[in-house]
Amino acid sequence: MNVDTLFESLNRELTANQSRPLNPAETLLLRGIWQYQTYSQIAEEVGYSPGYLTNVVAPELLHRLSDLIGQRLTKKNCRILLEEYAISQSHPKPQGRSQPLISSPGLNPNQAFTLAFPSGPIAIDSPFYIARPPIESQVCDEICLPGALVRVKAPREMGKTSLLLRVLDRAQQQGYRTVYLNLEQMDRAICADLNRFLRSLCASVTRELQLEPKLDDYWDEDIGSKVSCTLYFRQHLLEEIKTPLVLALDELHQIFEYPQIAKDVLPLLRSWYEEAKRVPIWQNLRLIIAHSTEVYVPLQLNQSPFNVGLATQLVGFTLAQVQQLAQCYGLNWSDGESAKQLMAMVGGHPVLIHTALYHLSREEQTLSQLLAAAPTPTGIYHHHLQRHWTILKQRPDLLQAFQALQRTRELIYLESSLAHQLNSMGLIDHFGDKVTVSCELYRQYF
Known part of the structure; x- marks a missing residue:
């Protein structure tokens, strides 16, 4: 569908529903989403700040469009659902068939x-x-243990977030406080700066817990941002709520793209887990970290959060x-x-x-x-496949590696960082240290 035609249709529908049409910022943002761009990429092209698009324009736009079509829109499903809506409007099904x-x-x-x-x-x-036993029960049982750390690994769109929602719901039923943070929503500028990243982490958790933010009371450049962040979590958050806190960090692999930041953040998470063994208040922190690929940031064995706690992997x-x-x-x-x-x-x-x-x-x-x-x-599956194709075209090294896999049905070895990234997209499966195309759909389409 032509995007301009769709925008005209949306503006007519919005006006007919006594709402205002799309403003210039919303139109530019929606065009970027249509092209599967990140908020930062859109902001760079159109001249808005990433924070303004992410925190101001996007929530209002997605909320208004969700109300219009009667389904919850997110950045990921926006294009698919709007096209479905436009088709249903132009070619209505017989009564009772459009939404059985x-x-x-x-x-x-x-x-x-x-x-x-x-x-x-x-x-x-x-x-x-659809539950995939025994993962749900294992994770739910684990977060009931003092100082727990759970790792959930799976390629994109395999159900990690759906699992996290159920674990957090179980935690709330236990009387725990819960916070869900998706690192994919963080601006690139924040992810690239350790001090900003940790302050953003503290501010986001504080907001979710509906506590008064007191970052400046704890932040001290003389002791560094990691110690400041640790003191904030312990003294302002954990001691204030006095109940177990389940903190779910989704899409943690986003920080793997910033090795210097990851080398500080990942050991910090490990240190909080270790602190629970000697400081009782840290036993109230239960961490769940979900990621799409193996960490390819070099870490010392005793600093990595990826070799402690409960490890789970979602499969098909x-x-x-x-x-x-x-x-x-x-x-x-x-x-x-x-x-x-x-x-x-x-x-x-x-x-x-x-x-x-x-x-x-x-x-x-x-x-x-x-x-x-x-x-x-x-x-x-056209939009799903086209999204993968867009990513591969932007990464010639990934495309070349994937094409090498398509030329054979044998298991072959790929350089680890390329294999990790293709696996995180769900395009390949690992068998030991070798890989193959994950399904016939991808082999035929690409």
Whole structure:
């Protein structure tokens, strides 16, 4: 869809709903999101500060558009959901078909759920979350232990954030305080400066806990930002709330791109974990760190938070889990044959599975039709694939490495940093120190 046509349509809809049309800043931001740019990249191009776009323009824009289309928009799902909305407006389905109601097995049979396009984390009360035992119970049990540290590793779109939401919900039920921070939302300028990063971390946690910010009372350049940050967490946060605090740091791999910062931040997290062994108040801090790739920042063994605590790794759905999810979407795949056909194309990739089942439940096409078009520009995965292609084009080294994998079905060795980054995108699977393309969809499309 032409982006200018879409913007005209959105402005008409906003005006018709007694809301104002898009202003210039919102229009520029939405164009950048359309091109899968980061907020910092957009800001650099259009001349706004990254903080203004991230903290002022984006929340208001996404809130207004969410109200307009009746679904929660995020930066990640914005383009997909707006295009879906525009298509539904120009080609309306017969009444009752645009958003079918699905009865979820195992719940009240009289309770139906409006079927929404699967994008972003799965809400706590959603019937479409598929547990992957024993990870959920292991992590929930671990955060109940004094001074716990949990590491959740998985490629992007494998369900890390959905898992974190459920762990935090369990913690709240235990009477704990919880804070969720996504490091992907931090400005590049903050991530590149240790002092600014740690002050931002303290300020964000303080705000989430609804406490009075007192950074300047604890920050002392003579003792350094790491000690200042540690004193702030201990004396102002932990001693103030007097209950366990579960701090979830999502997308921690973002700081791997800043080795000098990572070399200070990662040992700091490790030191807080170690402090719990000798200082009781630190036992109230329970850390969960989620990341998409292995750390490729050199650290001494006794400084890394990646060799202590509970390590978990999310993997793709099994055949039984795909069948279970199909049932949630109202499909009868009990014989397993349809699930096997879909997995032959996309493996157990949760987002790709969800997307296929969503379209099939709407009876828009048969499974055979969906699979035939899947690796083409007209398939249901076009935007997902195009996003990966945009990243690969910007990184010739990654593209060259991935193309080398496509030329063979044998396991091959890739240089570690390239393998880590391709794995974080979900494009490859590791088998020991060798890798291969993760699913047939990627092999055929690229």
